[in-house]
Amino acid sequence: MKKHYNPHDRSVPQSFDEEFKTPGYLPKSAALISVADPETGIPNIMPLTAWGWLNRDPFLIGVSICVKEYNRNYYVRGTYELMRKSMDFTLNIPTEKLRDKITRSAEMSRAKDPKVDKFNALEWTALPGKRIKSPHIAECPLNFECEVRAIINMGSHDLFMGEVVGVCSDGEIVKEETIHGNDHITMKREDGSLLTLEWSTLMKEKKH
Ligand SMILES: Cc1cc2nc3c(=O)[nH]c(=O)nc-3n(C[C@H](O)[C@H](O)[C@H](O)COP(=O)(O)O)c2cc1C
Secondary structure, three states, X not given: OOOOOOOOOOOOOOOOOOOOOOOOOOOOOOEXXXXXXXXXXXXXXXXXXXXXXXXXXXXXXXXXXXXXXXOOOOOOOHHHHHHHHHOEEEEEEOOHHHHHHHHHHHHOOOOOOOOOOHHHHHOOOEEOOOOOOOOEEOOOOEEEEEEEEEEEEOOOEEEEEEEEEEEEEOOEEEEEEEEOOEEEEEEEOXXXXXXXXXXXXXXXXXXX
């Protein structure tokens, strides 16, 4: 089988309008960090796709945040300073019904406008953290409370390793299963109804 090959040349954008040359075609899904300024208590939100499961014992989640200035998309995030100050954060897992608000949350930035209040602008609810200072986003069905254990600079981004100290969900988790490559988590809500979150662990092929 003949493959197409793209060499990666490590070049970076030289101006606000220039893009990275080699594309980042890797499967990913969006989650949201919520973190509060420990001095003022003001919370912020940042959507990200650079996150993942790192370790089971201790239970570690990694999130990676841009710390260098390249172009209009890659600049030092306001969230970065907040994470360094608070040393904790919540990783909130959304579902696709929050798609439009996730997009809007990325169009606002604490780095560009220190007064921005994304919770208010998006009409989302900040629930107080149970074991950390940072809040949860109530509208997301799963919220992982993390304490920062290590920060590693990788170049453009810093990797924050967060140890999970608590998980909040819309109901008691009653079932976890994998069916034909799709993971399912079922939770029982206070009113007795069941909610299942489903995601695919494999990409789909679509031939034309
Ligand atoms: C779907 C999506 C994924 C993103 N993933 C990341 C990411 O993994 N890391 C990152 O630093 N920024 C990421 N961003 C960009 C930030 O969310 C965006 O710059 C945000 O406005 C920063 O807000 P802040 O300055 O208030 O922290 C992503 C944006 C979108 C829409």
